[in-house]
Amino acid sequence: MIRFKKLEDKAILHSPLKDFELDFQPVEYRQDPISHLTTFVRTGRAFWAGIYKTDDALLEKLARETQDKCFFCPDKVATATPRFPADFIPEGRLTRGEATIFPNLFAQKEYSAIVAITKKHHLKLDEFQPDLLYDAFKLAVLYLHRAYEIGGAKYAEIGCNYLYPGGASIMHPHIQVIASHGAHYLIDIYIEKGKEHYERYCQNYWEELIKKEKRLGERYLGKIGSTEWFTPFAPIREDEVNALVWGKSNFLEFDDSDWQSLADGLCRVLKYYYDQGFSCFNYAIYSGPLGQKLSFLWAGAKIVSRTSVQPYPVSDNWYSSNILLDGFITEPPEEVAKALRTYFA
Ligand SMILES: [Zn+2]
Known part of the structure; x- marks a missing residue:
């Protein structure tokens, strides 16, 4: 229920x-x-839709000014970025397609890696292609496998902060790949409540949710391979879109088509954000405990738009969300879904 x-x-x-x-x-x-x-x-x-739009001239200026010193551009990423220890990844860094994975110079958690996903210093949101993200995710999951096998890491996340207003310190498109022994707050809640729901109703909450969203048709966007896409009833941030990977609770269960489907869906949402005039976003792909098959939990992804590159940046984060932990949005998820549905057709 x-x-x-x-x-x-x-x-x-x-x-x-x-x-x-x-x-x-x-x-x-x-x-x-x-x-x-x-x-x-x-x-x-x-009012808010106007405030969050991109200043394209400023964005191009930032891209020009930061390119020469960028450590994630092709010549420096292969020579000047950190290397993994030989007993962890013997090659030091790994590449696949345009993507390169290497340790984060300033680790977030026990296992913190960066994937520079493209050779280009800047991509507009309509220039993200599923193949680029897929190659990056394949490197990420290889790294997470090593963190699980060698270090016994239990929790993992793959995420992206895009451009300075989105929390990135480097402009070049990159993702974070992080594993640790400490659970994320939201994952802990999902595990606890998902288990309660399963024991009470003998049904996986997320499976029931997708069936209900499909039936209601107000927020459901579509199915891509094994993934289901929708706007959540109570979004935490603006333009939030959620994805669920059908029947899988952790990254180590994902197969290639799961990663391809996530890459495909995320690029569709980014195209929509671009068409709305946005330039920044966050996404997180989340997992239950690595190596544990939990029938009461499904893994998934969440993506939100962020304040765009602007001369007078107005943050979309304020005390209400930062301290009191309230989500807030301007556009109801039913309206976002209406506009987004064609991108999933
Ligand atoms: Zn660069």
């Missing part, structure tokens, strides 16, 4: 935008059915 809990309310004011007439603005509070994390849908959609 899955319940989408929502509270609809309104804010009242005399608005100068309407000759100070009495104005009613709809606001909504939503709760994620499994994590119980809360989010609110704020007003001012047209």
Whole structure:
């Protein structure tokens, strides 16, 4: 049994935008059915949509100014980036297609690697191709296999912070590949609540969720190979899209078609973000404990848009999300799904 809990309310004011007439603005509070994390849908959609758009001239200037010193561009990535210890990966660094994996110079966790995914210093969001991401994911999963086999790493993540407003310190397109012995907060919640749901209803929560989303048709986007794509009922951030890998709880169970499908779906979402005028994003591909088949958990991915490159950057993160841990969005997920559905046709 899955319940989408929502509270609809309104804010009242005399608005100068309407000759100070009495104005009613709809606001909504939503709760994620499994994590119980809360989010609110704020007003001012047209206002915020304008603020988050990209300054293309500034973006090109940043790309030009940072290219010469870039350690992830082809000549330096093969000579100046860190190397893995020989007993971990004998070659020091690995390449596949345009992608190269090497250790993060400043480790985030016990196992922290970077994949520079392309030879190009900058890609616009419509220039990300599934093959580029697939090669990067194949290197990532090889690294995670080693972290599991050699170090017994239990938890793993593959993620991307794109451009400075998205949290990246280097402009060149790259992803993070991280493994450790410590669980992520959200994964811990998914394991705990997923298990509770399974014991109570004898059904995997995520399988039930996908069936329900398909039936409702408001947020479901489509199926790519073994992956299911939808906008979540209570998104944490703007333009959030979720993917689930059917019937698999951890990265070590994924096969090539799973990684291909994730690469394909992420590129479709990025194309949509590009068409909206955005230039920055975050995604995370998450996994249950490595090497453990959990029937009550499905692994997946989440992608969100971020504030674009702009001369006067307005962050899309503020105290509400940073400290009070509320999600907030401007565009309801049902509206995002409506616009995105054609990209999954
Ligand atoms: Zn570069």
